Amino acid sequence: MYIELHARSAFSFLEGASVPEDLIHMCAEYGMPAMALLDRDGFYGSPRFYLAAEKSPSSVRAHIGAEVTSETGWRYPLLVASRAGYQNLCRLITRMKLRARKDEGSISAEEAAEHADGLICLTGGKEGPLAHALARGGIESGAECVRKLCELFGRENVYVELQRHFCREEEVRNQAAVAIAHELGLPLLATNGVCHAQPQQREVLDVFTCIRHHRVLAAAGCLLARNSERHLKSSAEMTRLFYDLPEAIANTEILSSRLKFDLKDLGYEFPKYPVPDGKPQMHFLRERAREGMISRYGTDNEKACKQVERELALIEKLDLPGYFLIVWDIIRFCREQNILVQGRGSAANSAVCYALGITAVDPVGMDLLFERFLSEERGEWPDIDLDLPSGDQRERAIQYVYERYGKLGAAMTANVITYRGRSAAREIGKALSFEPEMLDRLSSLVGAWEYKDENDTLDRHFRDAGLDLDYPLIRKFLDLCLMVQDLPRHLGQHSGGMVVCQGQLDSVVPLEPATMPGRVVVQWDKEDCADMGIVKVDLLGLGMMAVLEDSIRIIRDDYAEEVDLAHLPANDSAVYATLQKADTVGMFQIESRAQMACLPRLRPTCFYDIVVQVAIIRPGPIVGEMVNPYLKRRQGREPADCLCPALEPVLARTLGVPLFQEQLLRMAMTVAGFTGGQAEELRRALGFKRSERRMKDVEKKLRVGMEKNGIAPEIQEKIVHSITAFALYGFPESHAASFALLAYASAYLKCHYLAAFTAAMLNNQPMGFYQPATLVKDAQRHGLRVKPIDITCSNWLCTLEKSVKEEEGFALRLGMRYVKGLREEIGAEIVRERAVRPFASIENLKLRVPPLQKSELGALAAIGALNFIAGKRGTHRRDALWQIERAARRAGPLFEMPEVFSEQFENSASITQEVENEPSDSASPLLPMTVEERLIADFHGTGMTVGPHPMAYHRAQMRKQGIRSAVELQHLPNGMPVRVAGSVIARQRPGTAKGFVFLSMEDETGIANAIITPQLFQQNRTVVVHHQFLLIEGILQNQDNVISVKTQSIRPLFITRAETTSHDFH
């Protein structure tokens, strides 16, 4: 029996062409009982390899190892024999990686010897030490090299490796290797140096070789594979190949039996929290939880007290106090540093988390299910995700964790970047010597619609790009693109996942430096870490948290008021009135078109309604067809039906419609007698990676439980249906509640502090559903005065200005960050110089901010930001454009001021004054811009206009054509034929909408929605996708104040050349 003990996967990044799962699959096909994966300088693919082997029906053992680069460039093929060996190899790779640049690094022989315990070394294929030595100095050098390996790893741990790929040079090496093995009395070992699972994947390997060496296939020559023999071969094939050396085959089985380690034996330990006075962690946690409980619930909430105690008991039993304390510690740090932080996800089901301040939702008050977060049966670490303001604040929290647990105690999880349509097409095209222009076109063509119809194939994209698939090369290109889909390209860094360990993370998984200085990443991605049982804390950046934080700061600074998010008025009528009108642009999670279409029907009146609102517009409820029944029941159009009386306590609050994952769990617990852990198991079985077998098993258990509880068969059927239909994309109630808190806070701030909220939104772009132009127009419709960018008073960020009239409140001044092409450092320099003294003229501005380039001056002038530079003298944009051409033009060497004079000149107040008063030819001969020209300049230069909406200029003409404004639609009857027009601000083709396209069109009065059938879309694809202003004719649909137009015809509208933008395809 042959066992492959030297294989690379695509996790050797561009040196292997198959994912670990494919290798295991082939291994199982061949009936091979084990296989070893030796990726280059890491264990990147090991978890997937191990898990695939675990799941394989014909139990394959996954041996782990790595090829580690030596100082001279060849690689030690090392196999892990024991846990000590695994830890040694982890440390060895970490040491190598942390001192080198990304994707580089090597180890010395001394380091190899230091970490040799538990490792078995092979002499390798053509990249191995023996081949290298033979090439350098013939058989003597080869023998010397093998002797050296024996010294480093021990005689019994060295195997002389033989590979046969039908290659002369290799056979010469093999003969030398056999002679050396006989001379030194070492065992021979046959391997195939596998790089791909199947022969045809050699083509991918060749393309990868080109990418790695920055060559094209036509010029790669001998860098490419000599033949296609590096695929996984069956035992029979290998036995035939090594017919003359049967012991080399037999030894694979012997060596495999020596490799005792597998990845379930990882030895991971979560760090202990350093309790100040040396008391046990549990004791310290209990104290913190009790303190928090009293502050959250008071002293007499018996239910809360019981729940906290129950949770603490379980935490103690599972030995998890350290985890909770570490998260609590991060929260404490954030609070001390005034960083907004809030736990999300299933952690909000825990009363302990609530008491510790990790989450902000009361799970006792909301009767949330703790088992969704933590259960004894599950045997998994709990998962706590923390939302932080995106940007610097989150970075501070991350750096705190690094500092606290040390370089080898904490790391970010990796993010494996894989080949997708666009990247695959680009890189393969490059390898096939396609023209850059063609590559650009191909990349741009790969569609971004969420919904893919049967025409959205790569074939179609290629044909759209003008590529003829009848050309063999193009056909090959397409095949390769399909073959590399989802193969790993390189390792990135996950945005927020951190793993923490008891100071020894480098013995659990190798660590690498991240591209960002000061950061370390593990070699596994988030999913792999979870699968391997490594506990992680997600420190996620949330744009809305940053908006809330900025809003609070602006309110404090400008309004001189203090807003505490934890103590916002609970049932603010203005907020609910706004939500009921679906007037929610900019509000967290409830601003999308779909959410807006639901709000007037749901009509939220309390916080829990917002929780439902957040959860209901999700693929789960939509696919499970839960939305309409819920809304009908809520509107009293059909009675609430909880399926059976036993489920009433579970489903009553959502009117008999299961909307949350917790309800699913409770249903199983109630009707089938599942424990919390079993119910969680049910959720996982039906979850995202559902498998038919597991589903059937769980369904069987469910039916047995229901049978035992005497549930009628037809009710059983209904329950099973509702559970299975829904569970796929369910949303935890606790998570929805956490998000609902943010939604409420954003709505509250928008309703009561519109200027501050809008400024904060604009300062944290890009985020949310709408473009800044839409946010500005929405704020203006709500009465906010938005002032244009003005170099004499705008800062880099948007700011508030107190209006002269008290009753007008604040106006918003756009910041220079919205000037396209202006560098931030230049903006800051302008603000600094302006603070010294105002700019006297454009020449003066250029003189005092020398790095200001002509293009930047032009951008500022075109949007009117220089109009007031010399006081309010009525300069218009063209005046400024006239002046900048002279200011930006070099005077020539004769007239240019030497630097030393320039400084004196600057410092001499009298001269400066003189120069500043010097008359400039600011009165240009140019005509002021027309309205249309200003619109074009505004959108081109800032992406928005603070003046009237482009549609406003054409309203009279529109009326003549019978075109209604968005606001008029609200007062028209259902079913009426209408014509609407506007600028498209969002195009959507959601995966759940069966090819329907939804357009949001804005005019000066608001937003109108149009629905386009798939057929109509196909007929008008170019118009819908490429034109920004559209005229739509159709039938008005007004259902419960949810207004849309069912489109019958679409035409482009040519009213302006302004480059408006839209948020498409999400």
Next chain:
Amino acid sequence: MARAAIHIPDFLVQAVVRAEPTLRGAAIVLVDGTPPLWNVVAANEAAALAGIELGMARALAEQFETVQIRPRSRTQEKAAHAALLDLGWSVSPRVEDTAPDTIVIDLAGLSSLFGSEETIAHQLAQRASELGLIAQVAVASNLEAAIHAARGFPGITLISQGEEAQRLGCLPVDVLGASDEVLETLERWGVRTCEALAALPVLQLSERLGQEGVRLHEWACGAGARSMVLAEPGLCFEEEMELDDSVEELEPLAFLLGRLLDQLCARLQARSLAICAIHLRLDLDPSGKKDLQVRNDSSRRKNQSNTHEKTLTLPVPMRDSKMLLNLLRLQLQGDPPSAPILKLFMAAEPARPRAVQTGLFLPASPDVEKLELTIARLVNLVGDSNIGSPQLVDTHRPGEFRMDRFAPSREEPRLSRRKNAARSVETERSDFIANSKAGKPAIGFRMFRPPLPANVQLQEGRPQRVSFRGTRGEIVAASGPWRTSGDWWREDAWHQDEWDLEIHFQVPSSRLGRNPASCPQQGLYRFYYDSISEGWFVRGIYD
């Protein structure tokens, strides 16, 4: 002094339509690019109205059913431009070749021949139409004004002296041919017409746009006093000879060719030029197809048309008619015309003569002209693809090499030569040491080109018996297969299994001759099986 400017709008499209008049009036799109990627590079007004945009992919343009798509033709553009110049020279020798789509004609003194300026303008438009081009003609006393008016106004425009500014005022500024940067600035200023540009103060304009601004301003005002840059009739060196009696033999043909070459060389000498290429076209007599010196069937098949064309490209410019004749003769010997010759046409591509400064202490290298002649003789003997310097190719493909044009290397600097010599000795020594250490015997390999077809009998996948070139043999020892495959993305992908075979030959047949050396008893050969052609071949023999 009036000047007439002639401008051909949509020149690229018109050049194609000129060659395909049935397209006139249709919406036409021209595409260009590297196959299979084609982009729209030009479209006429009708196509633009249909929705065609420049830069659009051909596939997208094909969706517009009303438009006709054609590839861009540089040949037709060249021809159209030549026709435009001919049009100019047909009325005056004083013609300026302003742009591929625009020329200017000096009308001074033409009135007595052709009539008034208006009449001339109409005649020019008419003649352009006869040449298959729709032209915009403008006559003005100012050269630039005439050009800009021709570019901006359709039909015929006559501008009286002093009216230039007024007439040009309504034209867009881009007819002035400003740089992209200046056009962008003018656009930002809202200056879109010549009138608006002319209204700007020139001094302040010069402060902002420099000399280009001043020049544009001048043109926008209809001013400007540039002289015409007269186009010279092109450097066209062509000679032809029609024969009363057809020529059938090479020798008399060579005599005629020599005459043509003498004429051409004399003309070139008068212009201080030399020849870098000669194009020869021989018109054949279709009735008397008869090979002069037919070498093989393939050449006969090749020359089925009524002309026989040859191009002689020279490595360096030459003007020696005898040398050139020899080279041409050798070419014609290698690939003779298939029928008697009725007419000879010869065109020479001119180039500046070669100027060589050889080093005083450098050894003499072969004379380039003589070397070229020698190579041409060799080409005549062995074929074009079989001469040159063989170069190894970076590939796994067995036996692959390419032939580079043979050219003696120039003398290297002394230092680097010494270094190279040292390095090559070093390399040889290390190779020798490596070989001797690895115990490799020094063995040579002679490759059969092309490989010899063979029959191989297998047993359990291994060769047992072979036969090739009339010999049979038993395999004494076999080593292999050694497998190579590659170039899978090309149509000539390969996949071969090589075997090194020690063959014991059977008693030599009488066909192999009586010389024992020519029929060895045994030998070590390299065979291969080609999986794509599914055949066995002998690659070569180990010496």
